[in-house]
Amino acid sequence: MHRARQQLAKLLPKTDVVIELLDARLPQASRNPLLHELRGHRPCLTVLSKSDLADPEATQAWVASLRSQGQPTMPAVATAPHAGRRILQAARQLVPPRNFRLRPLMLLIVGIPNVGKSTLFNTLVGRTVSQAADKAAITRAPKRIFLDDETTLFDTPGVLWPKLEDQEGALLLAATGAIRETALDLWTIAVGALALLERHYAERLRQRYGVTCAPAPEETLLAIGRQRGCLRSKGEVDMEKTARIFLSDLREGKLGRISLQWPNH
Numbered sequence: 001m002h003r004a005r006q007q008l009a010k011l012l013p014k015t016d017v018v019i020e021l022l023d024a025r026l027p028q029a030s031r032n033p034l035l036h037e038l039r040g041h042r043p044c045l046t047v048l049s050k051s052d053l054a055d056p057e058a059t060q061a062w063v064a065s066l067r068s069q070g071q072p073t074m075p076a077v078a079t080a081p082h083a084g085r086r087i088l089q090a091a092r093q094l095v096p097p098r099n100f101r102l103r104p105l106m107l108l109i110v111g112i113p114n115v116g117k118s119t120l121f122n123t124l125v126g127r128t129v130s131q132a133a134d135k136a137a138i139t140r141a142p143k144r145i146f147l148d149d150e151t152t153l154f155d156t157p158g159v160l161w162p163k164l165e166d167q168e169g170a171l172l173l174a175a176t177g178a179i180r181e182t183a184l185d186l187w188t189i190a191v192g193a194l195a196l197l198e199r200h201y202a203e204r205l206r207q208r209y210g211v212t213c214a215p216a217p218e219e220t221l222l223a224i225g226r227q228r229g230c231l232r233s234k235g236e237v238d239m240e241k242t243a244r245i246f247l248s249d250l251r252e253g254k255l256g257r258i259s260l261q262w263p264n265h
């Protein structure tokens with residue numbers, strides 16, 4: 001991570017526009033304060049990525065909230081071809097006009113691990129040039145491509161910040177796969193995510209797992225384990241297996257479009 005930070009610090013002085021990807025399901029937890037510091041006053045376009053997995057109502061509220069703070073923001077599905085054109089257009093508008101043939105516009109895609117940077121990079125380029133996969137820390141070094149005579153685009157490795165002090169934030173990052181699972185206990189991640197889901201999506205949980213939310217999320221998760229037949233030989237719930245099933249369902253959108261953070265909550 002330290003290396004990734006140094007690589008970014010090297011590229012930023014030449015950058016015209018930073019395209020910062022936030023996970024639309026958790027825009028606050030996926031915003032890296034370090035990136036904010038590094039980019040200084042450079043123009044920045046915030047892209048709420050994976051918006052196809054997020055609750056449309058929450059995404060709309062986030063876009064309005066961030067824009068009202070003066071931050072150019074748009075939602076995107078990185079895999080959709082039209083997403084690329086809209087993002088490029090919006091980024092170009094943030095730079096005063098100049099002869100871009102003499103000094104091409106330099107765009108830098110940044111964000112935490114697994115947020116969809118390389119997927120967006122490939123969409124903007126129109127073919128797969130950067131490896132993308134559902135695992136943190138896939139991109140290891142910046143990748144440059146000349147989009148046309150007037151535009152240079154960089155994909156960069158995901159950057160997290162050294163101290164994840166906000167416990168809830170760290171948990172959300174683990175639940176969506178930005179932090180590798182070894183960093184936090186699977187059961188703890190699943191219980192924490194479930195506790196948040198119960199606030200807005202109790203009905204979805206009932207529909208998918210046939211459980212009603214118990215007073216404690218641990219109990220609800222144990223009930224999910226029982227319903228799914230995740231049992232050990234003595235009839236005890238296999239906690240790790242249950243947590244894995246629940247987290248995969250969440251990550252793959254099997255619980256429907258869900259947001260884990262809302263503005264002003």
Ligand SMILES: Nc1nc2c(ncn2[C@@H]2O[C@H](COP(=O)(O)OP(=O)(O)OP(=O)(O)O)[C@@H](O)[C@H]2O)c(=O)[nH]1
Pocket residue numbers: 049050051052053076077078079111112113114115116117118119120131132133134135136137138139140156157158159
């Ligand atoms: N549903 C959905 N999945 C997406 C979207 N964008 C990216 N993904 C998926 O998210 C996973 C991570 O994507 P990457 O593009 O590799 O993420 P990254 O930010 O480059 O990750 P690192 O290089 O590890 O920092 C992949 O499985 C992508 O298919 C999106 O808009 N919607």
Ligand SMILES: [Mg+2]
Pocket residue numbers: 117118119131132138139156157158
């Ligand atoms: Mg990548």
